[in-house]
Amino acid sequence: MADNFMELAKNRFSVRTFTDQAVEEDKLEKILEAGRIAPTAANLQPQRIYVLESKEAVAKMSSLSRCVYGAKTVLLFTYDSSEDWKNPLEDGIHSGEQDVSIVATHMMLEAWELGVASCWVNVFPNTETARAFGLPENEKPVLIMPIGYARKGTVASPKHTSRKPISETVKRL
Numbered sequence: 001m002a003d004n005f006m007e008l009a010k011n012r013f014s015v016r017t018f019t020d021q022a023v024e025e026d027k028l029e030k031i032l033e034a035g036r037i038a039p040t041a042a043n044l045q046p047q048r049i050y051v052l053e054s055k056e057a058v059a060k061m062s063s064l065s066r067c068v069y070g071a072k073t074v075l076l077f078t079y080d081s082s083e084d085w086k087n088p089l090e091d092g093i094h095s096g097e098q099d100v101s102i103v104a105t106h107m108m109l110e111a112w113e114l115g116v117a118s119c120w121v122n123v124f125p126n127t128e129t130a131r132a133f134g135l136p137e138n139e140k141p142v143l144i145m146p147i148g149y150a151r152k153g154t155v156a157s158p159k160h161t162s163r164k165p166i167s168e169t170v171k172r173l
Contacts, residue, residue, distance in 0.1 A: 012108070
């Protein structure tokens with residue numbers, strides 16, 4: 001089983017050019033379910049995922065970020081700051097962004113397994129996006145993720161396979 005995961009993790013790459021084909025509802029539901037079952041701090045599940053799929057919503061997101069890449073569906077990931085875990089040992093340390101990141105990673109990998117491409121995007125104005133979509137004040141946008149089908153001939157960036165040696169990123173104490 002681990003070999004299958006490692007193959008999936010190694011093969012997945014960010015796609016920045018999508019076809020006009022919409023993601024089928026059954027696949028979208030599986031992707032959303034992968035996020036629902038993802039672990040979060042104290043299982044508080046503060047994540048909120050907005051599925052932007054109307055022409056108006058996608059156009060609005062495209063006006064806020066150059067990184068929608070023509071996708072017909074964009075996932076907007078936020079967390080509810082009144083629900084995320086707060087570290088009782090240090091003020092200002094909380095889990096919202098980490099929780100959303102775990103959820104988004106689960107969804108990104110499930111999408112790839114289903115043949116649906118994605119791209120993790122942080123290039124958007126968080127506060128302006130919250131205003132544009134009328135999000136509640138306690139919801140904080142973290143990332144957007146265009147999803148869809150990669151255009152024919154799309155390949156991974158050469159940077160995709162460039163990894164530092166494990167000795168540079170792992171320290172044993």
